[in-house]
Amino acid sequence: MKISARIASSRPLATTAMHGRVETLRNEGRPVIDFSIAISHFPAPRVVLDAVAGVIERQRTLPYTSVVGELRLRRHLLAKLRSENGLEADSGEIIVTNGAKQALYEALYVTSDPGDGVLIFKPHWPAYVATAQLLGLRPILADLPDEITEEGLAALEPARIVIINNPHNPTGKVYTRRELECIRDWVARTGARVIVDESYEHLVFEGRQTSLAALCDWRGIGVVTIFSASQSYAMMGWRIGFALAPAEVVQAMQTLQGPITAAAPHLSQVAADAAFASGASPAMLADYRARRDLAVDLFAGTPWIVMHAPDSGPYLWGDVRGLTLDSAGFAEALLEAKQVAVLPGEALGAPGFIRLGYISDDVATLRDGIRRIVEFGDAYAAKSKK
Template identity: 35%
Template structure:
C-alpha cells in the first residue's frame, strides 16, 4: 500500500513558531512556569471600538449569509483608502482581495503567479511560512542569506547574483519578521528599480508597516517596482487582531481576480463579523497602534540591552516589528547545566527544558545559529525570561 498522505503535503514542514508556542502552552498547562517568546502576536486586547462593531455585526442577519468572495465592498474600498493614507499608493477597490488572515494572502499570491519551476528570491532569515507557500504553489525558493553584519539587509548585488532566467518573483519584507530589520528608503528604491529593470514580480509583505521605531522609515517598494507588484497586509499586527483572521492582497486586477477564483473554491468569503471588525479598524485612526508602538519601543530597547549583556550573544537593534534576532553561535558547544548544544535548535530545546523559556531557533527561519524572541509580551515576563536565559548561561 502506498503512502497515505500526498508527497506534496507530506513535504510541508509544520509552522515552527506555532509548534514552539504549542509546546510552551502544553508545559504551562502542566504547571510549569514557562515564559513564551515564541508566537508573534501582540499581548494587547483588540481595541474596544473594533470589538463593539463586531458585536453589532453578529446581531445583524445580513451578516449571517454568504457575501462576495473577494470581500465586503465597503471593506475593499476602506482598505484602498487606508493604503493611500498609509503608503501613498493609489489603488482601486477592485484591486483588493480580502483573505482569511495574512497567510491566505501569501498563499493566494504565490498560487496566482507561479508555474512549476518558477523561482522566487527569498531573503533569509525569512518567516517560516514563505518557503512552504512557495513550494505548495509549485515554485522554487532561492535563498539569499543575510547576517547581522549587514543588519539583515540584502543588497542589489546579492539579489542579482541569485537571479536566473527562471526567477519570476522577489519576495520583499520590510519591516521584517523574524529580524525586525527595516530597509532604508534609498535601498528600497534601488531594489525596486532593479526588479523593474529585470521584469520581475515583487510580492511585498507589509503587515508590520506601522511598527517602526527611532529614525526608521517605512517606504513601500510598490512605488519603485513598477506595475508587477502584489502587496500583502492585514489587521493582525497593527490592531492586535491576530485571532480575527482578516488580511488582504492588493495587485493588478487580473491577478486579484485569479486569486479570488482560487479563494472561491478554497474558503469563499471571509467571516462577515470579522470583516466588519476589520472595517472599523482600517476606517478609524491610528491612535491605538501609536499607544502599542510606544510600549513595544520600550520593550525593544530593554530586550536588546538584556540580551547584549549575555556573554556569547550578539543582538543587533531591530528597527521594526516586535522581534529580536540575536546571533548565539557563542553559546554552542558551551556547558549549560551539564548539557551542550551543537545547534541553535538544540539550544532552544535546552533553554525551554532547563530555563522554562520558549524561543524559536534560527533553523525555522533559514539561518541556523540564531534565536528569535518576540517582545510582544508583558514587561515583567520579558525581564524574567531573558534573566532566566542569562542565569542558565552564567551558571555554565
C-alpha cells in the same frame, strides 16, 4: 491511510509547531514562558470591539459576502492605501483574505508554476519557504545584507518571483527608499514579479516604512502587496488581511479562494474595516518601544549573545554564534531546563540565532523569561569551556 506525496514530506510550520508544544506543556501544568511567537498583550482597538458588538446586536444573520470581500470594506481600504501608503487603486484590485498567510499562498499560487524559482532573503518568516515548497516551487535563499545595493542584487540567481518583507521579520530591518528603488529597477530589468509583505507597517520605531508599490508602476511590474491586521492592530486571532494586486491577479486569487474558504468571515471584515480606518496606535507603539529597550538592556553585557535594538516589529533577533551554531539544540535544552520557548534560527534559515517575541504577557514575565535565558546561556557557556 495513505497520505499523498504532495504533503507526506512536508512538516508543520516551525512557528506554529513550537507554539503548539508550548500549549501542550501548559496543559500539562508546566508554566512555560512563550517567546517563540508574538501575541500582543494589548486587546484589539476599542473601535474594532465596538463595531463588532454593534453588528452582533443589530443583525440576527451574518451574511456571506463576495469572495473578494464586501465592496464597502474594499472601498474603505482604498482610502487607507491612498492616505497611508501613497497608492492609488480601485476596488477590483483588492482581495480580503483570512490573514496574510492566505494572501501569500494565493499570490504565489496564481503567479507561478511548479519549478519556478522564488527568491527569499534569509533570515525569513518560515511561511515563505514552506508555502513555496508546498506549491512545488524552488526556494532560492540569499542572505539579507545590511544594505540592498544594485551590485548585490545583480549577483543573485534569477528568479520568477521575489518576496520582500518590509518591515522585516525577524531582524526588524526597515528598507530605505533607496533600497526599494534598487529592487524596483532590478525587477524591472529581470522581469521578476514581486510579493511585498507589509504586515508590520505600523510597528516602526526608527526610520519610515515605504511601500515599494508607491515607487513604481506596480501594475506593469506585477507587484502584490500584502497587509495584515494581526500585528499592527493586535488582532492575531481575527485572521484578517488583504492584498493589493493587478486586477487579473486578484481575479485569479478569487478563483482560488472561492472553493477553499470563500470570503473571510463577515465579523472579521467588520473588524478590519474599523481597524484599518483607525490608523497606527501611538500608545501601543510606545509600549512596544519601552519593552524593546528594556529587553535589550537586560541582555546587555551578556558575553555569549549579541542583541541589537530592532528598528521595527515585535521580535528580538539574538546572535548566539559565539556560543553555538546549534540554535535548535540550544532552544530545545532551554525549553526543557528553564521552560522558556524561543524560535531557533534554523527555522528561519539562520543557524546560530534565536528569535524572541517580547510583546506577550506582562513586564514581570518578560524580565523573568530573559533572566532564565541568561542563566541558561551562562551555564551552557561554562559547560562548553570544560
